[in-house]
Amino acid sequence: MHDLEKSQLTLGFIPLTDCAPLVVAKERGLFAKYGLEVTLSKETSWANIRDKLAIGILDGAQLLAPMPLAMSLGVGPVHKPMVTAMVLSLGGNAITVSDTLYQEMQRIAAATLEAKPHSSDALRAVIDQRRREYDRPLTFATVFPTSTHNYELRYWLAASGIDPDRDLQLMVIPPPQMPSALARGEIDGYCVGEPWNGVCVAEGICHTLVTKYQLWNNSPEKVLGVTEEWAEQNPNTHQALIMALLEACRWLDQPDNRHQVAELVASSRYVNAPLKAVRNSLTGVLQRHPQGPVEEQPEFNLFFRNAANFPWRSHAVWFLTQMVRWGQLGHPVDFHGVAGRVFRPDLYRTAAAALGLDAPHEDYKREGEHHAAHGVSGSHGPIGLGSDRFIDGATFDPFNPLRYIESQLPHKEPRFTDNVVSLPRRD
Amino acid sequence: MxxxxxxxxxxxxxxxxxxxxxxxxxxxxxxxxxxxxxxxxxxxxxxxxxxxxxxxxxxxxxxxxxxxxxxxxxxxxxxxxxxxxxxxxxxxxxxxxxxxxxxxxxxxxxxxxxxxxxxxxxxxxxxxxxxxxxxxELAKAKNSLAERKQIDRAKGLLMQRKGYSEEEAYQALRKLAMDSNKRIGEVAQSLLTAAEVLI
The missing domain is CATH 3.40.190 (D-Maltodextrin-Binding Protein; domain 2)
Known part of the structure; x- marks a missing residue:
């Protein structure tokens, strides 16, 4: 192994079920195996993680997949070039509504809800009815402006023609506060990571309508983020970090291991939530409402299988299209320039190869076209990937992002000028 | 505006x-x-x-x-x-x-x-x-208070076991600390730990 530039690291995480790879790498001695002495720093907000990363209090962190792109482009208050060379998890989120709202959906659109229980069609009927009666608009919550959750909730709403900015109110609430805000009637629904859907269902006050997997099969959720500057100054340490986390993710691929680690993940040191909700979400046991059946969804969280850790640049481009779609990026961006600099499959391949793992040859793939498991080519033969279907059946060509944005309704009109937003120049 | x-x-x-x-x-x-x-x-x-x-x-x-x-x-x-x-x-x-x-x-x-x-x-x-x-500062004050208590307990132990006077017990701890290049509080702590193990 090459000499480490730095061996004592502090990594930030947010207490959610899918912080498991960090917990496993720490507690099973995988960081230590690669010569790293890691302190895990539990953070209370994504804003904190972003700011502490930007000024170097944290060496790296678990980030929401769109965050390194947003930070690199200055969407939000921090403008700092970032890098991710590894996805930490796929899936793991869900959209949940209050029992009161669910009953309203049943009352107004029983047949629709029965026929399409996972779509937002019944919700749209409720919104239309409320508008006719001058009733108050509904309020939904997500966890951060440039979050997977924000784009997932908006995608789901828009799929039935709901305009998330016009037809309802969206707000941000810290994940652990979501169930209580719902109970107090301050919000009618939310999109959040586990265990905060399961906790709410266990309290008997809500219904989970749709999972992230159903919205976009095998889609990226958390990534390992470091600043570009840090990655350039600490290339060997970065590789060691990726290798330790890859081993942790591989270990988590086994269902027995997930059962074994659930108690530790749920403990006060990490997520600090009821064990049952954490274990269920970690092992893919889903209960959508208190009286509902228990569903086995082994693909609910994926940490390794289906080349889960590969940072597809097509995913980066997709997140950028959503930033344009919802008006966070006013100008079209140099999609592939940004995706190429922030998402780094090249760094991933080096770490994977050192562990004897194969990786996809290509950096981009078309999304939404594969409705079943399929393969892509790697160095030693085909690599198995999962389906990548979107809930509305749409397809995404990463080499034609502007046409994709135009095809998505509603969308904000980007101001098409020569002023292409790009990353700060390197010195 | x-x-x-x-x-x-x-x-x-x-x-x-x-x-x-x-x-x-x-x-x-x-x-x-x-x-x-x-x-x-x-x-x-x-x-x-x-x-x-x-x-x-x-x-x-x-x-x-x-x-x-x-x-x-x-x-x-x-x-x-x-x-x-x-x-x-x-x-x-x-x-x-x-x-x-x-x-x-x-x-x-x-x-x-x-x-x-x-x-x-x-x-x-x-x-x-x-x-x-x-x-x-508060945390430091709490620590030094805890340390003083430990020194007292270690002195008590030496007085009881070795028949030292209070002054002799203190001097013994001080010498131990100087010889091992440690703070007197640390020496008191290890003495108490050792005593617990031996009892």
Whole structure:
């Protein structure tokens, strides 16, 4: 192994079920195996993680997949070039509504809800009815402006023609506060990571309508983020970090291991939530409402299988299209320039190869076209990937992002000028 | 379109779950001529509070989970008449960095000139640091009290086992500490641990 530039690291995480790879790498001695002495720093907000990363209090962190792109482009208050060379998890989120709202959906659109229980069609009927009666608009919550959750909730709403900015109110609430805000009637629904859907269902006050997997099969959720500057100054340490986390993710691929680690993940040191909700979400046991059946969804969280850790640049481009779609990026961006600099499959391949793992040859793939498991080519033969279907059946060509944005309704009109937003120049 | 004339006091909303620190900062801000319009120390609906009290600046404890809620309020200006942004112009990145390191962050209404906010943030940074120093001092005092108790117990042990006088016991501990290049408290601690193991 090459000499480490730095061996004592502090990594930030947010207490959610899918912080498991960090917990496993720490507690099973995988960081230590690669010569790293890691302190895990539990953070209370994504804003904190972003700011502490930007000024170097944290060496790296678990980030929401769109965050390194947003930070690199200055969407939000921090403008700092970032890098991710590894996805930490796929899936793991869900959209949940209050029992009161669910009953309203049943009352107004029983047949629709029965026929399409996972779509937002019944919700749209409720919104239309409320508008006719001058009733108050509904309020939904997500966890951060440039979050997977924000784009997932908006995608789901828009799929039935709901305009998330016009037809309802969206707000941000810290994940652990979501169930209580719902109970107090301050919000009618939310999109959040586990265990905060399961906790709410266990309290008997809500219904989970749709999972992230159903919205976009095998889609990226958390990534390992470091600043570009840090990655350039600490290339060997970065590789060691990726290798330790890859081993942790591989270990988590086994269902027995997930059962074994659930108690530790749920403990006060990490997520600090009821064990049952954490274990269920970690092992893919889903209960959508208190009286509902228990569903086995082994693909609910994926940490390794289906080349889960590969940072597809097509995913980066997709997140950028959503930033344009919802008006966070006013100008079209140099999609592939940004995706190429922030998402780094090249760094991933080096770490994977050192562990004897194969990786996809290509950096981009078309999304939404594969409705079943399929393969892509790697160095030693085909690599198995999962389906990548979107809930509305749409397809995404990463080499034609502007046409994709135009095809998505509603969308904000980007101001098409020569002023292409790009990353700060390197010195 | 500046709503603010320089004569009007800046309206500040404090969000800090540590009541002692919030009180300290409130006093300091009032002394400096700012108007603290509300002080929130518990879990509240921040969107509601911001639209109710209409602050110009929000000073928030970095560890408050409500930061993400504030982040999004600048995006929902269609619904909220009070858009807030984090105060992070490039020229002020040093101030922001000091603030983050001190454990405090600020959100500022768009029409407030950044030159008027920097001194306010400086007051907050100073108070957060002062509070941190106070806490560290308190922790140190607690430690030294605990250490003194251990020295007394170790002396007692030596007096009981070896028939030393109190002065002799103390001198024995001191010699042990000097010989092993340790603090007397550490020597007392290891003596007590050893005694526990042997009993």
């Amino acid at each position: 500046h709503r603010h004339s320089p004569e009007e006091p800046i309206r500040v909303l404090l969000v800090d779950r540590t009541p002692g620190r919030a009180a300290l900062l409130q006093q300091a801000l009032s002394d400096a001529g700012y108007q603290v319009v509300a002080k929130l120390t518990g879990e509240v609906n921040l969107v509601f509070e911001v639209s109710r009290v209409q602050p110009d600046v929000i000073i928030i404890d970095l560890e408050s989970p409500d930061r993400d809620t504030l982040e999004q309020m600048r995006e929902i200006s269609r619904h909220q008449p009070r858009p807030v942004v984090m105060f992070a112009d490039d020229e002020d990145s040093q101030t922001i960095e000091s603030a983050i390191r001190a454990g405090v962050s600020a959100y500022v209404v768009d029409d407030l000139a950044s030159t008027r906010v920097r001194p306010l943030l400086d007051v907050a940074i100073a108070r957060f640091r002062e509070y941190q120093a106070l806490r560290e």
